[in-house]
Amino acid sequence: MVSSLPPTSDLSAVADAPPSRPGGAGRAVAVVVLVAAAALIPMLGPRAALDGTGEAAAPGVGGIALLRTVLFAALCVQVGEVFAGFLARRVEASARPAAWPAGEQPRRWSPYAPWAGFAAALGLASVVASGNLVPDSLAALDIGGLYGTRDGTLALVEVNAFLVAALCARSRRPGTALLPLAAVAVAEALRAHPPTEDAPIVGSGLTLVHLACAALWVGGLLYVLRTTHAWRTRAPEAGAALLGLYARVAAVLLAAITATGVCSTLRRMPTSTVLDQLTTTAYGRTLLAKVLLVVVVAVLALVARFRLRGARDRTRAYVPARAEVVVLGIVVAVSAALTALPLPIRWT
Numbered sequence: 001m002v003s004s005l006p007p008t009s010d011l012s013a014v015a016d017a018p019p020s021r022p023g024g025a026g027r028a029v030a031v032v033v034l035v036a037a038a039a040l041i042p043m044l045g046p047r048a049a050l051d052g053t054g055e056a057a058a059p060g061v062g063g064i065a066l067l068r069t070v071l072f073a074a075l076c077v078q079v080g081e082v083f084a085g086f087l088a089r090r091v092e093a094s095a096r097p098a099a100w101p102a103g104e105q106p107r108r109w110s111p112y113a114p115w116a117g118f119a120a121a122l123g124l125a126s127v128v129a130s131g132n133l134v135p136d137s138l139a140a141l142d143i144g145g146l147y148g149t150r151d152g153t154l155a156l157v158e159v160n161a162f163l164v165a166a167l168c169a170r171s172r173r174p175g176t177a178l179l180p181l182a183a184v185a186v187a188e189a190l191r192a193h194p195p196t197e198d199a200p201i202v203g204s205g206l207t208l209v210h211l212a213c214a215a216l217w218v219g220g221l222l223y224v225l226r227t228t229h230a231w232r233t234r235a236p237e238a239g240a241a242l243l244g245l246y247a248r249v250a251a252v253l254l255a256a257i258t259a260t261g262v263c264s265t266l267r268r269m270p271t272s273t274v275l276d277q278l279t280t281t282a283y284g285r286t287l288l289a290k291v292l293l294v295v296v297v298a299v300l301a302l303v304a305r306f307r308l309r310g311a312r313d314r315t316r317a318y319v320p321a322r323a324e325v326v327v328l329g330i331v332v333a334v335s336a337a338l339t340a341l342p343l344p345i346r347w348t
Contacts, residue, residue: 046337049282060134061340064127067120069336071158072215074117075184076332078110078165079212080219082175084246087220088227091242106226110174114166117184121162125155150194154187161187185211192339203267210260213253214335218328220246225325228318240314243321247305254298269344283344290334293327300324 046061088105127134128151129141146152161180168177185208193203224246228239265287269277277284300320307317 046282046286046341049285049337049341053280053282053285055282055342060127063134064124065337065340067123067127068339069333070120071117071124071184072332072336073329074113074120074162075181075211076215076219077113077222078117078169078177078219079181079215080221081108081110081113081223082178083216084220084223084227085175087224087245087249088242091238091245094241106223106230108169108174110169110177111166114162114169114177118159118162118166121155121158121184125152125159128152128155151191154191157187158184181215182212185215198267203264206260206264206267210257210264213256213260214332217250217253217257218325218332221250221321221325221328225318225321228315232315236315240308240317243304243317244308244314247301247308250301254301257294277344281344282341283338286334286338286341290331290338293331293334297324297327297331300327 046065125146126141128149129135129143129146131142132151135141146156161183164180165177165184168174168180188211189204189208192207193200197203224242228236228243231239231242265274269284274284278288279285300323303320304317304324307320308314
C-alpha cells in the first residue's frame with residue numbers, strides 16, 4: 001500500500017512555511033484609506049477650523065499643512081526606526097538563541113522616508129522663496145533671497161538636512177542620520193518662534209523637546225509594531241517583550257510631551273483666556289482636537305500596558321497598540337495643520 005503522505009522533507013517545508021495571509025489585500029486597502037484620510041486632515045482641517053472665527057489664513061494654508069505633515073511623518077519614521085532598532089537589539093541580546101527570529105526583521109523604510117521629507121522641505125522652501133505665498137511659476141521664486149532671511153536659511157537647513165539623512169540611511173551606519181534629523185528638529189523649533197516673540201529661546205526649547213519626544217513616540221511605535229509582526233510566528237514572546245520595553249520608555253516620552261505642550265499653550269494663551277480661545281480661534285479649536293486625540297492615545301496605551309502584564313497571552317496588547325499608532329498618525333496631521341494656522345490672540 002502506497003502512503004498518500006508527502007515525504008518528511010516536504011512536511012518540514014510546509015511546517016516552516018509562513019502562514020497564509022488572506023487579509024493582506026484588506027490591510028493594504030485599509031492603509032490606503034488611512035493615508036488618504038491623513039492627507040485630507042491638513043488639506044481641509046484649517047478651513048474648517050477657521051470657519052466662523054473671523055480670522056484670515058495665509059494663502060495655500062491647506063497645501064502648506066500637507067507638506068508639513070509629510071515632513072513630520074518622514075522625521076518620525078526615520079527617528080523611530082533608529083530608536084526602536086536599538087530597543088530590538090536589546091531584546092535580541094537578552095533572548096535565548098533558540099527563540100530569536102534570526103533574519104526576520106521588517107523592511108527598513110529609512111532609506112525612503114528622508115526623500116519624502118526632502119521633497120516636502122523643498123516645497124516649503126519654495127513657499128518662503130516666493131514671499132510666503134504659494135508660487136504659481138518658477139519665475140516667482142527668489143532662490144537667492146533664501147540666503148538673506150532667517151526663514152529662508154531655516155528652510156535651506158531642512159532641505160539639506162534631509163538630503164544628508166538620506167545618504168546616512170544608505171551608509172553602513174544608518175544611526176548617524178540622527179545628526180541631520182536633529183538639525184531638522186532645531187530648525188522647526190526656531191521657525192515656530194521668531195525673534196519678535198517674547199523669550200523666543202524658551203519657546204524654541206519647549207518646541208524642540210516636544211517635537212523630538214513626539215518623533216520617538218510615533219516613529220518608535222510604528223517600527224516596534226512592524227517588528228512584532230515579523231516575529232509573530234517564531235518568537236511572539238520576544239515581540240511582546242519588545243513592546244513592553246517600548247511602553248516603559250513611551251511613558252516618559254508622554255510625560256515630556258504633555259509638560260512641554262502645556263507650557264507652550266500657556267505661553268501663547270494666558271490662563272484666563274485659554275477656555276475662550278479653545279472654541280473661538282482656529283488655533284484653539286485645532287489644539288483642542290489634538291488634546292482629545294492624545295487622550296484617546298493615552299487610554300489605548302494604558303489598555304495595551306495592562307494586557308502586557310497579563311499572564312496568559314501578552315500578544316493581545318498588539319490590538320490597542322495598532323489602534324494607538326493609527327490615532328497617532330492623525331495627531332501628526334493635526335499638529336501639522338496647527339503650525340499653518342494663525343497664532344492665537346494674546347489677550348491681556
